[in-house]
Amino acid sequence: MGIKWDKFFITGDPLILGSQIAILLTMIGIVALVTYLKKWKWLWREWFTTVDHKRIGIMYILMGVLMFFRGGVDGLLMKAQTATADGKLLDAQHYNEVFTTHGVIMILFMAMPLLIGIMNVIIPLQIGARDVAFPQLNALSFWLTFSGAMLFNISFVIGGSPDAGWTAYFPLAGKEFTPGIGNNFYAVAIQIAGIGTLMTGINFIVTVLKMRVKGMTLMKMPMFTWTSFITSIIIVASFPILTVALALMTFDRIFGTHFFTLGGGGLDMMWVNLFWLWGHPEVYIVVLPAFGMFSEVISTFSRKMLFGYKSMVFSIVGIAFLSMLVWVHHFFTMGAGPAVNSIFSITTMMIAIPTGVKIFNWLFTMRKGRIQFTTAMLWALAFVPCFIIGGTTGVMLAMGAADYQYHNSLFLVAHFHYVLIPGVVFAVFAGLYYWWPKMFGHMLNEKLGKLHFWFFVIGFNMTFLPMFFLGLDGAVRRSYTYSAETGFGPLMLVSAIGAGILAIGFGFLCYNIYWSARYADRNISSDPWDARTLEWATASPAPFYNFAKLPEVKSLDAFWYMKKNNDGLELRENEIKEIHMPSNSGLPIIMAIVFGIAGFFLIFEWKIAALVAALGIIAGLIVRSFDYNDGFHVPVDEIKATEKAWRKVDKEVKDHVS
Amino acid sequence: MSANLNTALPLEYQTEQNRMNILGFWIFLGAEIILFATLFATYSVLSTRFAGGPTQNDLFEIKGVMTETILLLTSSFTCGLAIYEMHRGNKKGLLTWMIITLLLGAGFVGLEINEFITYVHEGATMQTSAFLSSFFVLLGTHGLHVSMGIGWAVMVMIQIVKRGLTPVTARKAFIIGLYWHFLDVVWIFIFTFVYLKGMVS
Numbered sequence: 001m002g003i004k005w006d007k008f009f010i011t012g013d014p015l016i017l018g019s020q021i022a023i024l025l026t027m028i029g030i031v032a033l034v035t036y037l038k039k040w041k042w043l044w045r046e047w048f049t050t051v052d053h054k055r056i057g058i059m060y061i062l063m064g065v066l067m068f069f070r071g072g073v074d075g076l077l078m079k080a081q082t083a084t085a086d087g088k089l090l091d092a093q094h095y096n097e098v099f100t101t102h103g104v105i106m107i108l109f110m111a112m113p114l115l116i117g118i119m120n121v122i123i124p125l126q127i128g129a130r131d132v133a134f135p136q137l138n139a140l141s142f143w144l145t146f147s148g149a150m151l152f153n154i155s156f157v158i159g160g161s162p163d164a165g166w167t168a169y170f171p172l173a174g175k176e177f178t179p180g181i182g183n184n185f186y187a188v189a190i191q192i193a194g195i196g197t198l199m200t201g202i203n204f205i206v207t208v209l210k211m212r213v214k215g216m217t218l219m220k221m222p223m224f225t226w227t228s229f230i231t232s233i234i235i236v237a238s239f240p241i242l243t244v245a246l247a248l249m250t251f252d253r254i255f256g257t258h259f260f261t262l263g264g265g266g267l268d269m270m271w272v273n274l275f276w277l278w279g280h281p282e283v284y285i286v287v288l289p290a291f292g293m294f295s296e297v298i299s300t301f302s303r304k305m306l307f308g309y310k311s312m313v314f315s316i317v318g319i320a321f322l323s324m325l326v327w328v329h330h331f332f333t334m335g336a337g338p339a340v341n342s343i344f345s346i347t348t349m350m351i352a353i354p355t356g357v358k359i360f361n362w363l364f365t366m367r368k369g370r371i372q373f374t375t376a377m378l379w380a381l382a383f384v385p386c387f388i389i390g391g392t393t394g395v396m397l398a399m400g401a402a403d404y405q406y407h408n409s410l411f412l413v414a415h416f417h418y419v420l421i422p423g424v425v426f427a428v429f430a431g432l433y434y435w436w437p438k439m440f441g442h443m444l445n446e447k448l449g450k451l452h453f454w455f456f457v458i459g460f461n462m463t464f465l466p467m468f469f470l471g472l473d474g475a476v477r478r479s480y481t482y483s484a485e486t487g488f489g490p491l492m493l494v495s496a497i498g499a500g501i502l503a504i505g506f507g508f509l510c511y512n513i514y515w516s517a518r519y520a521d522r523n524i525s526s527d528p529w530d531a532r533t534l535e536w537a538t539a540s541p542a543p544f545y546n547f548a549k550l551p552e553v554k555s556l557d558a559f560w561y562m563k564k565n566n567d568g569l570e571l572r573e574n575e576i577k578e579i580h581m582p583s584n585s586g587l588p589i590i591m592a593i594v595f596g597i598a599g600f601f602l603i604f605e606w607k608i609a610a611l612v613a614a615l616g617i618i619a620g621l622i623v624r625s626f627d628y629n630d631g632f633h634v635p636v637d638e639i640k641a642t643e644k645a646w647r648k649v650d651k652e653v654k655d656h657v658s
Numbered sequence: 659m660s661a662n663l664n665t666a667l668p669l670e671y672q673t674e675q676n677r678m679n680i681l682g683f684w685i686f687l688g689a690e691i692i693l694f695a696t697l698f699a700t701y702s703v704l705s706t707r708f709a710g711g712p713t714q715n716d717l718f719e720i721k722g723v724m725t726e727t728i729l730l731l732t733s734s735f736t737c738g739l740a741i742y743e744m745h746r747g748n749k750k751g752l753l754t755w756m757i758i759t760l761l762l763g764a765g766f767v768g769l770e771i772n773e774f775i776t777y778v779h780e781g782a783t784m785q786t787s788a789f790l791s792s793f794f795v796l797l798g799t800h801g802l803h804v805s806m807g808i809g810w811a812v813m814v815m816i817q818i819v820k821r822g823l824t825p826v827t828a829r830k831a832f833i834i835g836l837y838w839h840f841l842d843v844v845w846i847f848i849f850t851f852v853y854l855k856g857m858v859s
Contacts, residue, residue, distance in 0.1 A: 257791035265707030265788035
């Protein structure tokens with residue numbers, strides 16, 4: 001039992017040794033810099049203990065961008081390895097680890113935090129609320145996600161990375177075939193992050209149901225709010241399955257049970273079923289909020305109300321329902337028989353119907369619109385054709401019989417990258433360019449944004465389009481090498497070059513963030529895009545209490561009609577009242593650290609130590625139970641001063657929409 | 659979020675934050691249903707995979723299980739009485755029935771632990787077979803929930819003693835009540851689909 005100390009740090013690989021040194025130096029550098037700038041107190045007071053949904057959202061986004069970098073490096077390593085036949089950069093074991101962490105990080109620690117981050121910033125503003133329903137729980141959600149992500153990332157230098165694929169299929173992922181502790185990291189780190197996500201789901205369901213401003217009925221909610229709401233429902237319906245699956249995996253690996261093992265009556269396919277019972281809804285958890293962002297962006301920059309609002313709502317509800325009924329299509333080759341496979345083929349193809357409805361709605365929204373080609377809109381425009389390629393290849397894969405050919409090939413890999421990158425990453429980029437001024441009070445540079453766009457989109461297509469053909473030619477996924485005789489070389493090289501171009505695109509985003517933070521014009525309107533929904537009815541960046549006076553909603557695109565009819569935009573002095581806001585709390589971050597420590601011990605199979613640390617979690621819950629802090633009231637004078645500052649600027653504002 | 663009291667409503671529903679907390683807890687219970695449903699599904703798939711180890715018929719004894727069931731069902735009833743007394747504004751009644759509830763709950767947990775120890779002494783551990791793995795994890799999860807519920811309810815009771823019946827403490831008592839009834843419902847499923855079904859098979 002337990003782990004050998006000489007295996008604690010990963011040694012012997014120059015790449016990893018270099019990373020260990022780099023990580024150590026970066027950490028020392030960050031600590032030294034913060035100490036030098038005397039920012040610890042500020043960090044603790046303003047960020048670590050915040051319960052403000054906007055700041056929590058920004059931290060999620062920051063984490064997502066960092067993880068994008070980490071997952072992206074994994075992707076580039078894979079592409080560099082397979083660029084030529086018989087590549088020598090990585091060995092088989094290292095390649096296994098890299099594609100495993102790439103998958104986990106990109107889905108759970110990049111896509112999810114970026115989407116939940118934008119949801120956090122925008123949803124309360126869009127529904128005219130002052131915060132989410134449970135602000136402190138929201139902070140705990142973030143810190144647990146962060147804690148899980150950090151735990152997962154240190155596996156790379158301490159203890160060893162998981163190496164059984166992001167799907168961690170048994171029996172490979174079991175103790176029998178993967179005896180190290182790498183896969184313990186998978187089981188425990190994702191569990192901690194998953195608890196955070198589940199609580200986010202609960203939080204946003206209550207927020208949307210209970211905190212909408214006066215007049216905003218369900219069918220007057222902005223589309224992004226709708227999709228986030230439905231996403232939250234899918235989270236609550238599917239994440240407990242992941243919780244159980246990972247717990248059973250933990251039991252199998254650490255406590256010697258027989259859920260998924262080959263011996264003792266275990267059933268390896270049980271894991272596959274449970275994993276995809278969560279895993280498929282997860283696809284819609286990430287893609288639905290993204291659809292909502294596209295809806296907002298397309299409607300704003302086409303200068304038109306979203307076409308077919310009601311059918312959009314019914315489509316997302318339909319997609320959410322169907323998402324629970326398709327999980328077997330991930331393993332048609334399990335051998336469940338033609339009847340079962342046919343049923344799941346049909347449910348899978350049915351998802352194309354509501355999705356198609358949405359695509360047509362977006363196109364009809366643009367029809368006869370006065371389209372503005374801002375960077376945000378460009379992402380939405382590029383999304384449509386790229387996503388259709390992903391979708392139609394998905395229907396090809398959905399045919400149970402044909403799937404035996406595509407299964408486990410690069411065709412599949414190309415398919416889901418064509419769904420997830422346009423469907424999620426493009427949306428996140430569109431959302432970031434669109435909502436950046438609302439978060440930070442300045443825009444991202446449009447010129448750099450367009451460079452980002454073109455490099456990224458061209459690089460993306462160049463990387464993944466060849467993989468369809470490679471897959472049809474028989475190239476399998478997760479294979480670290482291939483021989484020259486296969487003839488895969490040229491297309492693999494094209495794909496690798498494409499990945500480089502894509503990475504340059506991402507570099508432009510990072511540079512854009514830096515450049516805009518330093519040089520961008522701060523004298524901008526609170527509504528720089530001439531947009532339609534309520535988040536633009538307050539200052540940019542929004543004050544911590546969001547709205548001095550809660551707006552009243554009379555129709556869809558409420559803010560648009562407020563502007564058109566000049567109704568409810570002014571703020572009279574006598575309308576300002578004290579605002580009640582929740583207090584900051586250090587408990588969430590402390591709890592997340594304790595969770596991380598307990599998780600770390602459990603990963604290393606130091607069970608007693610893990611149990612002791614878990615008592616710390618219970619202590620945190622008790623402290624929370626006895627916490628009767630009821631928040632504080634913002635005095636009228638402070639609100640007046642804040643409102644005056646931005647409303648005056650508003651009048652002499654430059655119009656940034658070209 | 660402000661403390662706008664609507665005194666026409668029951669104590670626990672009087673503030674908007676309370677209403678949100680209660681709705682949030684209902685949704686949390688929804689997630690718990692999915693969690694237990696997954697464990698039940700796992701159990702039903704693995705329940706006949708004995709790997710040469712003991713079967714349900716070899717292990718289960720109706721007497722102990724029946725006692726556990728009666729204890730837990732009664733505790734659900736007394737928990738209902740506690741919330742009833744709370745609605746009447748009777749703090750003492752609430753606390754008395756709560757204590758009885760928790761004692762019954764503790765009796766249930768004690769018997770369950772005893773049952774587990776017996777099984778382990780008979781050589782039926784969670785490492786023995788897939789059936790026993792899924793059995794112990796399903797029942798263990800439920801038992802852990804009950805134990806946590808006891809600890810949690812004690813915390814809430816301390817707050818009621820210290821602060822009296824306010825909208826906040828009433829909400830906390832109400833929510834723990836919901837939780838307790840939920841665990842009771844889960845046990846009914848365990849009793850039916852694990853014990854009764856196991857013993858007739």
